[in-house]
Amino acid sequence: MAGPPAFKMRLVHVDLKGAPPKVSYLAQVFPLFHTLGANGLLLEYEDMFPYDGPLRLLRATHAYSPAEVQEILQLAAQSELEVVPLVQTFGHMEVYYLGEGEASRRWLQQEPNNRAALCLTHMKAVAGHVLTRHPGVTPLVWDDMLRDMAQEQLAASGLPQLVELVLWDYSADLDVHGKVLLMEKFQACGFRRLWAASAFKGATGASQALPPVEYHLHNHAQWLQVAGQGPTDALQGIVLTGWQRYDHFSVLCELLPVGIPSLAACLQSLLHGGFSDDVKTKVEKLLGLSSLDVADAVSKGPSSFPGSNILxxxxxxxxxxxxxxxxxxxxxxxxxxxxxxxxxxxxxxxxxxxxxxxxxxxxxxxxxxxxxxxxxxxxxxxxxxxxxxxxxxxxxxxxxxxxxxxxxxxxxxxxxxxxxxxxxxxxxxxxxxxxxxxxxxxxxxxxxxx
Structure with missing residues (x-):
């Protein structure tokens, strides 16, 4: 008999910066996410959030209204999906040009300042602001800017007491042992709770139209190995990312309805510890698929999940x-x-x-x-x-x-x-x-x- 899932929390990432779904479609897929094994959403609002006041200019043409945002949250609650809002404050907005602004250059000219310290200073300031305004909220930070920083510098920064880290890797051949060592490093720095981030679509090509299901299943299989070999109970959960664009200036990649078979296969593999023939059969039944060919990334025959006609x-x-x-x-x-x-x-x-x-x-x-x-x-x-x-x-x-x-x-x-x-x-x-x-x-x- 299989034991409990390796990841207590399984969040589906909904990326709204490209082809954001209508609320009516989200109402159809949220229950399906729950049925497939998700218990949370990472909702990346981007320019679909109904910003007002000085930030109103950030709104997309078809941004959700405040009432629609409330409806989305209610729909998620009805499907027993905990919502984690994702708002870009650094990563996709500033980070490639870190230290190139005039004020930053002046700061970096002072000893012993360096680019790592600049990054940590900013992250700590943002996290501190969030915690001051919302004491019950814990910020999550993606780990790529912190991986190569010295352990002593990370520990001394004070950041580990303010945030939880999300270790992300979307590759099909991720270094399991390396990830385990990275988890141990972060724990030694003082980060008490860690998360993983995989991908069910949007990670194999900026213009990819059909997700390679087998590739994404390999990614999740290796995250299962990381969870099994890493420090006990270190990983609180996993975010199954599904990017719609690589950034605001790139083309659309796989649309959400097209990625649902991949999402289903990956969620079920996390629940059952792998993708056996029995799990494959269950995925086909849940989606109304006559056959899921993970090697060819093509679903053969009719299917009945929301948006299957688009696929x-x-x-x-x-x-x-x-x-x-x-x-x-x-x-x-x-x-x-x-x-x-x-x-x-x-x-x-x-x-x-x-x-x-x-x-x-x-x-x-x-x-x-x-x-x-x-x-x-x-x-x-x-x-x-x-x-x-x-x-x-x-x-x-x-x-x-x-x-x-x-x-x-x-x-x-x-x-x-x-x-x-x-x-x-x-x-x-x-x-x-x-x-x-x-x-x-x-x-x-x-x-x-x-």
Whole structure:
């Protein structure tokens, strides 16, 4: 019989700085998070918080209202999820340029000041402010800026008495022994309570569209080893991060609905101490999946969890859209041989060649335009218009625009009689019959040679 879970607290990170979900979608997934094994949320508000007064300018266009924030908190409570708010005060806002400001440079010129001391001074000031204003709150601090600091400097800073550290590592091959030693170091410095942070999505590529489930399962398996080999009861819990962007200036990575199978597999593996065949079967049952293939990052067959239609459509786009367009543009011998970039630029084409290119291009564009409309409708149920527009523009538009450009060039090269985009019932254009080929053109390019 399996023992208690290695991590008492299992927090799902909800990153709102990219494709923040509508409250109506959160109302659907919070109960699922609980069913899958989560008992808390790390809610990263970012610019979705309804800041007011001098901070009002920080609000996103579709920021939650105060009433919606209250509703989110109530929904979390109803699903027995403890909410830990995450507000960036240092890490993603300042830290890469630590010491480069004029005041900081002057401070660093004084002995014995150094960059580590500057970092600790700031963190201690922020933590002290939080504790003064909210005595019942304990700040959590991510550990990456502290890992390489001298043990004596950390201990003398006074910071260990003010905060709890979150040791984060999203890699599939994290150094288990090294993490255990780091935990022991932090405990020796005076940090009484430690946390772990893993990732179920948003950690394998800034433009990743589908999470590699097997990768994230390896990450969690190794965190289980850390918990088993580290100091007893040192880790209070684990945060399963699910980043939506690497930062505010990067593109969107995996959307929340697309990451739910990965989240389910990772939460269940934490609950049961690994991802056995029985655990896999349970995940499939909880999500209504006919099959979860962790190696291919593709869920086969229908599924019934909230947002599963988005996963199915995003999978189609990610795995097939670009490939189908590339096959036409780069491997269709009539395109590469008779309608090359040179031909397109100079509007040169034999009329007989059009029929070997145009129907396939129109068919592809029609198919992908229809799927894009279906995906747009599905995304609009979960996300705000700016996120929907961004995802489609980044992931669908480049390929469909290539097809549109090909059809436009064909039409222009053939005298404008091939395709009228304003009349096509499928894609906004219509394919019209070509004029009869002049005999001399047929002679120069016999059909038997094509």
């Amino acid at each position: 199915a459509l995003v999978t189609q786009v990610s795995l097939h859209l670009r490939g189908s367009v590339d096959a036409l543009l780069e491997r269709n011998r009539y395109v590469t041989g008779w309608f090359s970039p040179y031909h397109r630029r100079h509007k040169l084409i034999h009329p007989a060649i059009v029929q070997y290119i145009q129907p396939e291009a129109i068919s592809l564009l029609g198919r992908w335009s229809a799927l894009a409309r279906e995906l747009e409708a599905a995304l609009q149920c979960c996300f705000y218009p700016d996120a929907v527009e961004e995802w489609l523009e980044e992931n669908v538009a480049p390929s469909t625009q290539q097809l549109q450009a090909l059809l436009r060039d064909l039409s222009e090269a053939a005298g404008g009689t091939c395709w009228d985009p304003a009349q096509d019932p499928e894609v906004g254009g219509t394919w019209q019959p070509l004029p009869a080929e002049p005999p001399d053109a047929q002679d120069r390019c016999p059909r038997t040679q094509l």
